[in-house]
Amino acid sequence: MGSAIDIKPYEFDGSRKFVIQSAPTAVEPLYRDKPDYEAQLAALREAIDHLQNMMYAHDRYSMLVVFQAMDAAGKDGTIRAVFSGVNPHGVVVHSFKRPTSRELDHDFLWRTTIEMPECGRIAVFNRSHYEEVLVTRVHPQIITEFQKLPGEVTRNFKALWKDRYQAIRAFERYAADNGIVILKFFLHVSKEEQRLRFLSRIDRQEKNWKFSEQDVNERQYWDDYQAAYEKAINESAAKHAPWYVIPADDKKSMRLLVATAVAYALKQIKMNYPQVSAARREELQHYREQLGNGKL
Numbered sequence: 001m002g003s004a005i006d007i008k009p010y011e012f013d014g015s016r017k018f019v020i021q022s023a024p025t026a027v028e029p030l031y032r033d034k035p036d037y038e039a040q041l042a043a044l045r046e047a048i049d050h051l052q053n054m055m056y057a058h059d060r061y062s063m064l065v066v067f068q069a070m071d072a073a074g075k076d077g078t079i080r081a082v083f084s085g086v087n088p089h090g091v092v093v094h095s096f097k098r099p100t101s102r103e104l105d106h107d108f109l110w111r112t113t114i115e116m117p118e119c120g121r122i123a124v125f126n127r128s129h130y131e132e133v134l135v136t137r138v139h140p141q142i143i144t145e146f147q148k149l150p151g152e153v154t155r156n157f158k159a160l161w162k163d164r165y166q167a168i169r170a171f172e173r174y175a176a177d178n179g180i181v182i183l184k185f186f187l188h189v190s191k192e193e194q195r196l197r198f199l200s201r202i203d204r205q206e207k208n209w210k211f212s213e214q215d216v217n218e219r220q221y222w223d224d225y226q227a228a229y230e231k232a233i234n235e236s237a238a239k240h241a242p243w244y245v246i247p248a249d250d251k252k253s254m255r256l257l258v259a260t261a262v263a264y265a266l267k268q269i270k271m272n273y274p275q276v277s278a279a280r281r282e283e284l285q286h287y288r289e290q291l292g293n294g295k296l
């Protein structure tokens with residue numbers, strides 16, 4: 001059943017406009033029951049692990065997986081569910097919080113640039129450089145009060161956003177040209193589902209640590225964030241750096257869609273395990289014989 005999941009309806013690669021109000025936050029379940037969900041996810045994780053190992057051996061490509069979402073959409077759980085079965089040496093997760101003083105001393109792309117994946121590895125960004133055209137667009141005072149930009153830049157926000165979108169497109173184009181396969185996920189949760197998840201964080205003691213008053217306060221800017229996501233996706237969706245707008249009200253279906261997209265993208269990479277020469281194969285056979293008969 002997992003192999004039959006079609007990820008294309010959720011893909012935005014610049015060939016069509018993204019309209020956030022038309023994007024569903026829920027789909028019919030992609031699984032029959034919990035055991036079926038777990039079996040599908042396990043098979044997808046196994047495929048991702050195998051392909052990442054091949055990518056590591058091939059040593060020419062890497063992958064960047066970006067997660068963006070409204071609060072409580074399920075980024076942490078999805079990252080854990082999709083990548084927990086992959087060799088820990090092959091995957092690294094970076095969570096980008098509020099910028100530190102050191103990060104604010106650099107350009108807005110610096111802190112994500114230094115965490116880009118090495119050849120053969122998958123880097124997962126929990127939030128990313130897109131925060132600089134999402135949170136800061138909803139709260140532009142962050143730029144004027146905290147970011148160390150020249151006055152002539154912050155006096156013209158229209159030009160600033162245009163420049164940032166252009167910088168992000170160039171950054172991702174450069175990454176793709178250097179063998180980094182880019183996938184960007186917007187986990188699209190409804191406002192009502194977010195409300196229910198916030199209530200769960202209050203009602204369930206083991207989730208109390210997740211609750212933040214600031215997250216609730218940000219709900220008053222819901223429409224502004226929706227507009228910012230729509231703009232960011234339309235400005236940066238490209239064939240070499242597509243967005244996937246994933247319905248997030250059902251966590252299990254969401255995770256299956258994300259895992260399907262990652263596995264599919266890895267399968268499209270033209271890679272293989274390194275081939276050895278005939279002479280080297282003879283050498284290996286020689287050592288095998290010695291090891292086999294106990295001489296070494």
